[in-house]
Amino acid sequence: MDKLNGGWVGEMSNELKILPSASKGGVLNARILWTFSAAAQFTGKKKDKELARYAYNYFVDHFTDHEYGGTYWTISPDGKKPLETRKQIYAQAFSIYGLTEYARLTNKHEPIELAMELFNLIEKHGYDPINNGYLEAFNRQWQLHEDQRLSAIDMNEKKSMNTHLHVIEAYASLYRHTLNPIVKERVENLLHLFSTHIINSKTNHFNLFFDEQWNVKSNKVSFGHDIEGSWLLLEAAQAIQSGEWIDKMKAHSVAMAQASLDGIDADGGLKYEFSPGSTDEGEKEWWTMAEAVVGFFNAYELNGNSVYLEKSLGMWEYLQKYFIDSKNGEWFYRIDRNHMPVPSYAKVSLWKCPYHNSRMCLEMIRRIDEMGD
Numbered sequence: 001m002d003k004l005n006g007g008w009v010g011e012m013s014n015e016l017k018i019l020p021s022a023s024k025g026g027v028l029n030a031r032i033l034w035t036f037s038a039a040a041q042f043t044g045k046k047k048d049k050e051l052a053r054y055a056y057n058y059f060v061d062h063f064t065d066h067e068y069g070g071t072y073w074t075i076s077p078d079g080k081k082p083l084e085t086r087k088q089i090y091a092q093a094f095s096i097y098g099l100t101e102y103a104r105l106t107n108k109h110e111p112i113e114l115a116m117e118l119f120n121l122i123e124k125h126g127y128d129p130i131n132n133g134y135l136e137a138f139n140r141q142w143q144l145h146e147d148q149r150l151s152a153i154d155m156n157e158k159k160s161m162n163t164h165l166h167v168i169e170a171y172a173s174l175y176r177h178t179l180n181p182i183v184k185e186r187v188e189n190l191l192h193l194f195s196t197h198i199i200n201s202k203t204n205h206f207n208l209f210f211d212e213q214w215n216v217k218s219n220k221v222s223f224g225h226d227i228e229g230s231w232l233l234l235e236a237a238q239a240i241q242s243g244e245w246i247d248k249m250k251a252h253s254v255a256m257a258q259a260s261l262d263g264i265d266a267d268g269g270l271k272y273e274f275s276p277g278s279t280d281e282g283e284k285e286w287w288t289m290a291e292a293v294v295g296f297f298n299a300y301e302l303n304g305n306s307v308y309l310e311k312s313l314g315m316w317e318y319l320q321k322y323f324i325d326s327k328n329g330e331w332f333y334r335i336d337r338n339h340m341p342v343p344s345y346a347k348v349s350l351w352k353c354p355y356h357n358s359r360m361c362l363e364m365i366r367r368i369d370e371m372g373d
Contacts, residue, residue, distance in 0.1 A: 005078045007058040008032055012348035014341050016328050022349075023074040023083050026063045026091045030071070031355035033059050033098035037105045042362055049105065056102045056111065063095070064114070068140055069121050071095045074350070085140035089126045090150055090163045092118050096170040100177050115174055119183065122167070131212050133159050133193055134167055151351075157217050159210040161198050164190060165229055172236035184240045191245050194233055199252055204259035222273045223263030224288030227295035230256035234298065250302055257299035257308060260292070264311065267339075269318050282337030287356040289319050294363045301367065316364075331357050 002009045008029060010022030033055040040048035062079045063071045070092055073084040099115040102108075125142040126134045135158050136148035149156050150163065168190040175183040197214045200207050205226050209218040230253045237245035263271040269284045270292045292315040300308035322339045323331045325347070333345035333352045346352060 001054075007062065007079055008055075009348060010077060010350070011346050014325065014328065014332060014343065014347045016347070019346075021077060023077060024062075024079060025074050025350035026071050027073075027094050028348075028350055028353050029055065029059050029063060030091070030094040030098035031353045034094075034101045035354045035358045037098070037101040038362055039358060041105050042365070052102060052105055056099075059095075059098065060114065065140065068142060069117065070142070071118070086145055087121075087125070087138040087140065087142060088150060089122055089134050089136060089138075090166055092122055092126070093163070093166045093170040097166070097173055100170070100173045103177055112177060116178070116180075119171070119174060123186070128159075128212060131214060132189070133197075133210075133214065134163060135212075136160060136163055155209040155218055157209040158212045159214070161206045161208050161222075161225060161229075164193060164198060165225065165232065168194070168236050169232050172239035176239050187236055187240050188242065188245065191233065191237060191242075191249065194229075195248060195252070199256070204252075204255040206256075220273055220275045221263070223260050223271050224273065224285065224291055226256050226263075227260040227270065227288075228291035230254075230260065230295045231291075231298040254299050254302050257295055260295065261307075261311070267318075268314050269322075270315065283334055283342065284322075285334050286319075286323050286331045286352075289315050289323060290356040290360040293319070293360050294367075297364065297367060301371075330354065 001007075007024055009018050010024045010028070011019040013019070033052065036048055036052035036055050040052050058079075062075055065072060065082070065085070070087045072082040073086050073088055073091055075082050096115045096118050099111040099118075103111040103115070121142070122134065125138055128135055135144065136150065137145040139145050147156060148158055150160065154160065154162075168187060171183055171187045171190065174180070175187055197210065198207055203221075205221045206229060207216045207218070208220055208222060208225075210216060234246070234249040234253045237249040260270070263274065265271055265282065265284075267282075270288050272283070272285045272288050293312050296308045296312035296315065299305070300312060319331070322335050325332055328347075330347055332341040333347060333349070334342040336342055
């Protein structure tokens with residue numbers, strides 16, 4: 001928590017040193033809102049509920065664009081002004097995800113109203129009515145941005161797997177809470193897009209970047225997104241209670257988990273991604289490993305293959321050994337081939353927060369409890 005300015009600090013090192021000049025990120029704050037809202041429902045603790053409320057109030061008060069709608073990408077460290085006002089569809093989706101989870105915790109109508117406003121903005125401005133799917137980025141006034149990239153390492157293309165994955169994640173959560181038929185239809189449409197364009201039918205890996213007409217523009221493989229998507233897409237089908245899509249996504253889940261086995265390194269960890277012809281540095285990231293625990297366990301639940309159970313347990317053991325910081329708390333962002341934390345990757349940043357790891361814990365507790373003895 002930012003005790004000086006309110007909200008949450010923008011960046012903190014592995015040694016818990018705060019960078020006061022770091023901007024506050026919309027994605028980070030939306031994920032923190034989701035995390036405390038989900039945790040409070042599990043623990044029932046007053047402190048977790050208070051933190052969820054604190055996260056909600058700060059997010060709504062500081063990240064909402066009250067003039068043009070949507071949420072900002074970044075705001076100043078003191079929270080008093082927006083810095084990057086671009087409307088990244090990825091960030092709008094995470095805003096919906098966090099708001100919907102808070103509504104589930106509190107049963108209040110206001111966060112759902114805000115979530116539905118964002119849903120309508122995405123559909124109005126982000127949806128491509130000619131070719132289907134969602135474009136990546138817009139300026140503050142919702143005009144198409146010349147730079148479509150989510151981050152500096154991404155391709156400047158109009159459509160991406162990553163944005164569509166988190167839109168369907170958010171929409172599925174929104175539908176579970178509202179049972180809105182329009183939201184359901186959009187989830188079904190997204191499942192169709194994943195089946196026809198985004199999941200590579202030959203490799204069972206995700207295609208990552210596309211032009212407006214869905215021509216594939218990248219041959220890179222993201223093992224982390226493959227294993228994450230393997231269970232999130234099934235969750236979306238289950239959210240809308242479509243037997244047809246559930247059956248299709250069960251098949252995709254197992255096939256994608258099987259393909260993700262190719263990303264397991266000699267040390268037992270899951271590689272982040274692979275590009276043909278690139279030099280593998282052997283570095284691993286926290287979120288890839290967390291999603292692998294759930295993704296491989298999900299595949300084991302679906303077909304009973306003990307290989308998937310072994311890999312899920314192996315990922316958890318790897319995380320405990322190399323990623324969980326027993327000295328200063330939380331998890332390291334990235335480790336090198338010698339299993340040492342990479343100093344340039346902060347423990348808290350625009351991209352690093354407790355969303356992936358907390359969700360993994362909550363998912364695994366739920367799934368194991370449902371299995372019983």
